[in-house]
Amino acid sequence: AAALAAAAEAAGIASFNATVETAPKLRAATLAGYVVEIGGGDGERPVVAVESTRGLRKGVDVVLTASDGWPQRAYAVAVDARVPDPITEVQLLRCARSHADSEDETFTLTFQGLESPPIKLGAAPTPAVLPACLGTLPACRGDGSTLLEILQGWLVGEGVIDTKDGVAVEGGDRLCAGPINCLTNECTKAQNATLYGGWGLRAPAETRIRVPGLAGDVEPFAARTTYTSLNPWNRGPGLTNGTFVTITEELRGLAPLVAEVQTVETSATPTEAPTFETEAPTFETEAPTYGTGVPSQQPTVMDTSGIHGVFRLGFRGAATIPLPHDASARQMEDALNALGTNVTVTRVALGTNSYRWRVTFAAGGGDLPLLSNPSATCGDSGAEECHLRVGEAFSSLVEPPYGRPASVTITEVRRGAASVWGSFRLRATPPFRRGAATSDLRVDVGPVALEASLRRLPGCAAATVSMRNASYWVVDGLDDGVALAVDADQLKSSVDCATCTESTWAGCADCIDPTVNVRRLVDHAVVTGAPDAVAAVLSKATYVPEVASVKGGLGRVAYEVTSGEASSKVEGRVFVEATATPPSLEAPAVAFADEGRRAPIDGIATRGTRAAVTLEADGGILSVAPVRGAAVAEDGPSVSINGPSDRVNAALATLTYEAPPSYHSDRLAREVQVVRAYAPPSLFMFAVRTWATGNALVDGTFTLRLNCDYLIDDVKEAIILHHGTKNGSRFDPVHPNASMGLAGVYARVERRLANRTVDITIDADAAARGAGAARDAGGDAEDIRRGDGGNKHNVSFEGKLREGFDACARDALTVAGAQAEFDDWLVAKPNVTSFFGQVLGVSVIRAPVDMDACVRRGLQHACGYDWEVTVAGAPSSFRAPAVVRDGSNKPVGMTVKQKFAASCGAGECNLAMAADATSDVSVRTTRRSVAAASELTLAFAGASTPPLRADASASVIEA
Secondary structure: OHHHHHHHHHOOOOOEEEEEEEOOOOOOOOOOOEEEEEEEOOOOOOOOOOOOOOOOOOOOOOOOOOOOOOOEEEEEEEEEOOOOOOEOOEEEEEEEOOOOOOOOOEEEEEEOOEEOOOEEOOOOOOHHHOOOOOOOOOOOOOOOOOHHHHHHHHHHHOOOOOOHHHOEEEOOOOOOEOOEEOOOOOOOHHHHOOOEOOEEOOOOEEEEEEOOOOOOOOOOOEEEOOOOOOOOOOOOOOOHHHOEEEEEEEEOOEOOEEOOEEEEEEEOOOOOOOOOOOOOOOOOOOOOEOOOOOEOOOOOEEEEEEEEEEEOOEEOOEEOOOEEOOOOHHHHHHHHHOOOOOEEEEEEEEEOOEEEEEEEEOOOOOOOOOOEOOOOEEOOOOOEEOOEEEEEEEEOOOOOOOOEEOEEEEEEEEOOEEOOEEEEEEEEEOOOOOOEEOOOEEOOOOHHHHHHHHOOOOOOOOOEEEEEEOOEEEEEEEEOOOEEEEEEEEEEOOOOHHHHOOOOOHHHOOOOOOEEEEEEEOOEEEEEEOHHHHHHHHHOOOOOOOOOOOOOOOEEEEEEEEEOOOOOOEEEEEEEEEOOOOOEEEOOOOOOOOOOOEEEOOOOEEEOOEEEEEEEOOOOEEEOOOOOOOEEEEEOOEEEEEEEHHHHHHHHOOOEEEOOOOOOOOOOOOOOOOOOOOOOOOEEEEEEEEEEOOOEEEEEEEEEEEEHHHHHHHHHHHHHHHHOHHHHHHHOOOOOOOOOHHHHHHHHHHHHHOOOEEEEEEEOOOOOOOOHHHOOOOOOOOOOOOEOOEOOHHHOHHHHHHHHHHHHHHHHHHHHHOOHHHHHHOOOOOOHHHHOOOOOEEEEEEOOOOHHHHHHHHHHOOEOOEEEEEEEOOOOOOOOOEEOEOOOOOEOOEEEEEOEOOOOOOOOOEOOOOOOOOEEEEEEEEEOOOOOOOEEOOEEOOEEOOOEEOOOOHHHHHO
16 A cells, blocks of 8 residues: 555655555465555546566466446436327418409419429319219319329329328319309409409319328428410419419428438539630631641540439438439439438439439438538549539540539428437536537437447446437446536427417427436435425436446335425435336237147237246147246146246247147137128229321330239238138237237238239230120221131230239239248138139220221321220229330330321331321220129127128128
């Protein structure tokens, strides 16, 4: 001790003291041992090390070991924020039409930088207010003219929402209120001020737009009213002639999590206009020579008239690898995710080598910084330019890069939000020293990053961090006396409480700004003060288990209150009290096993310190695997497990049950009855038309893309059918075991089928059906060339569609069969026909083609074909296939050919065809599938069910 004190004095350490005690010998080779306790002093804790062992005999060494009893501190760091209740956005569209504007005048909506198709002033808000499509009507149900249908097709097509259910519309029978005749009606002063030809404006019609597919505060739709063609009468901010369309936010949306969405768009127009010399440049009249006296070759220039080259994207200071000008969605997604982001990307073509990528960040990050387009060079030599160019792709006149710069525009189209986002800093302060703070920490910082940041601070070299849940960390291992506190925070949430002072918006209820709280973890504490203050502190005490530097283990928070010196004060002591938790058992309400098979029984677990569990089955064999530390006794249909709860649970995790091959229970007798409901199949009809321009005929092929998601409901019913209804309740989303069994399998199958498609390639002049009996009514015979195999019906339109439906069914069966649980439930896999409740029948007719009339009508007549397709038995979710188009929006495979006179053969008397002749194909739904409205009622033992639809699902009948 004296020697240490002298060394401390020589080192200039004041107030130093040390105590030395003899330590017991722990090994036979130990000659002597000492326990040294050093105290006093200030500043950095001195480092004690062996300076020299020259005075010891050879082979003898001195080893210093830090004591395990060194006192440490632990803290809980939590980001506290209110999770708001979701509110669906409501936007109000108000429109009044002037007498000078017809109902066929149009306007468009803009949203997130996108523009909708034209919308008529006289359009209906929803298809429900329109009549059925019978005869010739200006608008009818299902013709796609309503605001709801236009919004659904537009927003789903652009990838803004996932399904048509993501947008809803409520309104009257028309978007715009028609004018009022002020000559025959008494008009108000305001209406008389808007007169046109004796007609004034009515009060505007109101239509409400809800967007449940977009969570939180949705950007407002905006009306663009630049599409009128009438002579102007009263030009104003809206349509000409006094008509106006306005959209306002009626109810602001709110959601706990909103995913940030940004778009990246390439354009041939540079972001800054180029500058040019005022005087035109002059050139030599003679070709220049290059040292040989021979005129140089003519300079070569290749102009692609499109965007070429590469570009980069940056995020939070990091940059992606160079991306090609036409990078696929997957390429951009992988490049951004390599920077540590979590994004999904979609891409649409805008024009000549120009694209728009939609980047959706994972929800929870809040309002994120904008992606950047960093300027850099790349390549092995560092000379390759990482910019886009437009125009020349190669030139012998100038050095690269060729062409002029293209622009990359990055726009935030949807601001992200969360219950909390932002950053904070922590400060560690040892006793008698200035502390230091961490760098900015995001609210979703991981335990590894937080631990590395803390270990750079004084007194935190041995810090360990564990993450108990999102935005809640336990920091352990800090030196005794180190105080951990919040240094600064910049936190935001979905609701800014500062704006809620006088707001009646539901999102402002119980508004609390997010905060970061740091609390020291101790095994006991004393609180002194007024009774209400002590009670408030005691009520917030919580227990954090498994903290190394805090005593305890299993425990609960306990406290006691004793009187203080004054009657106005009390003293409360908080401590952790060790306890033995009583055992409890968790188990599913019912478990299933197939006869004659061994199957695992999941979901059984116990809680508590120790437990003894006995399970018994009515026949069969129960079995568990041997587990160290647990006593297991098996006796055919019963098994007993005894031991600590963790060991018992380890054994229960291996529990299996083998049901007897022929099970006849004294406790259970099951009767099975079958209910069959028959109804005529529902019909879905769509029309396909091809046409050509420029005095040409259609030629080649076109491709229709069929989405197989109409089979999702049939897969669900088939799973219940082949497994029986005994587990139908597991489709209930609030069922405690909904994630297991049938519901889990169905959820996986649904995800895999949601985007499954089948491409169907059809000849541009395909026959409706096969030869012979497949002639079109009233049309020319459509005989198919017979080969060695006879009538090849599959080259007809109908045959190709049948192949597409069969491919969807096979694909669905393959997806379902790939689920291990589903495969186990089927003794023998069903075939495609018996698997699905809906058996799709297809009938196709083709309108007759009068080629002579087509030729006589000449250039103005679009010569093509019309097919009408009827699908029998289509579910209500079935929709018409879509035309597959290339990047220039042309049908893949479609071409044109010359017309020829009817008196000549093909190629003999060809007629003139325009150089810009093109062909196209369209698909239009003419009748949607509507489920049969028949109802049935089931009665049993004098009680009856409510009326049930004839097409009700198995789970509905079961309920």
